[in-house]
Amino acid sequence: MLQKNQALSQVAAAIGPVVVVVMDGYGLSKTDAGSAIAAANKPTLDRLFAEHPNIRLRAHGTAVGMPSDEDMGNSEVGHNALGAGQVYAQGAALVANSIATGEIWQGQAWQEIATAAKSATLHCIGLLSDGNVHSHIDHLKALVTQAKAEGIATVRIHALIDGRDVPETSALDYVVPFEAFLAELSTDGFDARIASGGGRQSITMDRYDANWPMVERGWKTHVLGQGPQFANATAAIEGLRQQHPGVIDQDLPEFVIAENGQPIGTIEDGDAVVLFNFRGDRAIEITRAFEEGAGFDKFDRVRAPRVSYAGMLQYDGDLKLPARFLVAPPAIRNTSGEWFSRLGVTQFACSETQKFGHVTYFWNGNRSSKFEGETYLEVPSDVVPFEQRPWMKSAEIADAMIAALQSGRHKILRCNFANGDMVGHTGNFHAAMMSIEAVDLALGRLLKAVDAAGGVALITADHGNADEMYELDKKTGQPSLNKDGSFKAKTAHTLNPVPLILYHRIAGLQLGLKQTETAGLSNVAATTAALLGYDKHADWDESLLSTAD
Ligand SMILES: O=C(O)[C@H](O)COP(=O)(O)O
Ligand SMILES: [Mn+2]
Numbered sequence: 423m424l425q426k427n428q429a430l431s432q433v434a435a436a437i438g439p440v441v442v443v444v445m446d447g448y449g450l451s452k453t454d455a456g457s458a459i460a461a462a463n464k465p466t467l468d469r470l471f472a473e474h475p476n477i478r479l480r481a482h483g484t485a486v487g488m489p490s491d492e493d494m495g496n497s498e499v500g501h502n503a504l505g506a507g508q509v510y511a512q513g514a515a516l517v518a519n520s521i522a523t524g525e526i527w528q529g530q531a532w533q534e535i536a537t538a539a540k541s542a543t544l545h546c547i548g549l550l551s552d553g554n555v556h557s558h559i560d561h562l563k564a565l566v567t568q569a570k571a572e573g574i575a576t577v578r579i580h581a582l583i584d585g586r587d588v589p590e591t592s593a594l595d596y597v598v599p600f601e602a603f604l605a606e607l608s609t610d611g612f613d614a615r616i617a618s619g620g621g622r623q624s625i626t627m628d629r630y631d632a633n634w635p636m637v638e639r640g641w642k643t644h645v646l647g648q649g650p651q652f653a654n655a656t657a658a659i660e661g662l663r664q665q666h667p668g669v670i671d672q673d674l675p676e677f678v679i680a681e682n683g684q685p686i687g688t689i690e691d692g693d694a695v696v697l698f699n700f701r702g703d704r705a706i707e708i709t710r711a712f713e714e715g716a717g718f719d720k721f722d723r724v725r726a727p728r729v730s731y732a733g734m735l736q737y738d739g740d741l742k743l744p745a746r747f748l749v750a751p752p753a754i755r756n757t758s759g760e761w762f763s764r765l766g767v768t769q770f771a772c773s774e775t776q777k778f779g780h781v782t783y784f785w786n787g788n789r790s791s792k793f794e795g796e797t798y799l800e801v802p803s804d805v806v807p808f809e810q811r812p813w814m815k816s817a818e819i820a821d822a823m824i825a826a827l828q829s830g831r832h833k834i835l836r837c838n839f840a841n842g843d844m845v846g847h848t849g850n851f852h853a854a855m856m857s858i859e860a861v862d863l864a865l866g867r868l869l870k871a872v873d874a875a876g877g878v879a880l881i882t883a884d885h886g887n888a889d890e891m892y893e894l895d896k897k898t899g900q901p902s903l904n905k906d907g908s909f910k911a912k913t914a915h916t917l918n919p920v921p922l923i924l925y926h927r928i929a930g931l932q933l934g935l936k937q938t939e940t941a942g943l944s945n946v947a948a949t950t951a952a953l954l955g956y957d958k959h960a961d962w963d964e965s966l967l968s969t970a971d
């Protein structure tokens with residue numbers, strides 16, 4: 423079975439390495455209004471779109487395993503689909519289903535949490551929004567409602583403020599009704615309140631070991647109850663906004679809710695803790711802080727309470743992190759990393775810290791170890807607000823890819839340029855435009871090395887972001903305005919499709935791409951296999967490559 427496909431091998435014989443480039447957050451908007459991509463000076467990409475086969479891929483909703491087509495795509499589901507060549511029901515859908523059927527409450531994990539919490543406090547930590555990328559507020563409401571039904575008396579919520587997967591200053595749209603919901607439920611001896619919180623880019627939700635001090639600040643806030651005190655979360659958001667004018671939700675500092683100067687929800691021995699985020703990347707570090715013993719050395723925890731801890735999902739199946747989880751994650755099998763490894767095809771993966779796990783861990787179906795024949799290279803990311811360095815590490819990633827191509831050691835090379843996404847999330851139009859220009863420059867250099875190696879490049883993205891930097895008015899299609907007449911910044915991903923461009927300069931080779939109705943990210947793995955002359959794995963979606971007869 424693991425052999426070259428005869429029909430394809432003639433094409434493949436002419437082809438050197440295949441390079442897959444993911445331009446994170448590069449969507450194809452219907453309109454230039456508010457698009458940092460349209461505004462960018464990008465000669466390489468302009469030439470690619472004008473002169474090389476290119477099609478649109480679906481990158482959101484059910485095409486990437488989200489519950490509905492109203493759901494935007496994100497890096498996890500996008501890279502899972504790209505790397506696995508297939509679409510799985512993802513965390514958002516699995517948790518929603520498990521709650522809908524009630525299965526979640528029957529499982530041993532919830533039973534253990536409920537038992538511990540009956541004689542202590544249940545703490546729920548996570549991202550308070552309906553972004554459905556890391557979490558969903560409906561899942562949290564179901565947890566609190568079930569806690570009351572099972573006779574748990576005290577629930578404390580530690581709320582990370584979003585503004586990154588939802589509008590940038592929407593915190594009160596979630597916090598006000600949620601505090602009302604908790605107050606209504608808090609009868610008959612039941613007491614559920616928000617106890618602490620802060621902006622998600624300021625505390626707790628770091629990823630890929632980029633900035634542990636963020637997690638330390640979160641620990642001090644949620645566990646030790648240290649931080650500026652307010653009477654409730656609504657007052658905290660209002661107060662922090664007054665104290666820090668112009669700071670958007672995701673960057674708000676930490677807050678602690680207190681009564682008579684005493685924090686109402688520190689985390690103590692015997693308590694139960696549920697991290698209600700389902701996505702792994704930004705959940706792993708805080709989980710380690712709760713689960714690891716005395717050997718934990720990332721920061722001084724001051725005290726490490728002995729708690730019953732559960733994740734909404736298991737965030738890393740290889741490391742078994744966390745040990746207890748309420749819903750089983752998708753069992754992603756037969757990924758392209760594994761398939762190509764079995765075929766003896768050498769693979770190289772590279773990105774900077776912020777997206778390194780995306781092209782390795784997410785790409786390989788949430789697996790933290792390498793397959794045989796894989797080489798990984800991580801370029802350390804800057805630890806600064808990315809609107810101050812919109813070029814990020816695009817030049818260094820290009821350098822590493824060029825060197826890897828020149829080494830002749832790898833048959834498939836993949837990389838992720840983080841810029842369009844990470845700078846897109848800041849809501850800064852000018853910086854996002856520059857971020858795309860940096861990617862264009864890096865891409866131009868990389869493609870020269872692809873030519874020199876006689877290779878082919880597939881250039882794509884995992885979802886949109888920089889393609890819509892302003893909220894667009896549904897009726898006019900033009901940017902919506904703030905009260906002061908400025909454009910309303912948009913920090914979240916978009917629902918737009920992404921490009922797939924097929925690039926090569928191999929003389930005499932005619933290749934094209936098929937634009938099908940359902941073409942999506944999950945078709946890229948089979949397209950890569952076809953370029954190399956291999957059959958795809960039977961589980962994968964079809965190749966989009968067309969060859970001249
Ligand atoms: O975690 C984040 O930064 C955002 O919620 C989603 O962005 P990503 O899916 O591109 O990582
Ligand atoms: Mn992404």
Ligand SMILES: [Mn+2]
Pocket residue numbers: 447497843844847887915
């Ligand atoms: Mn993103």
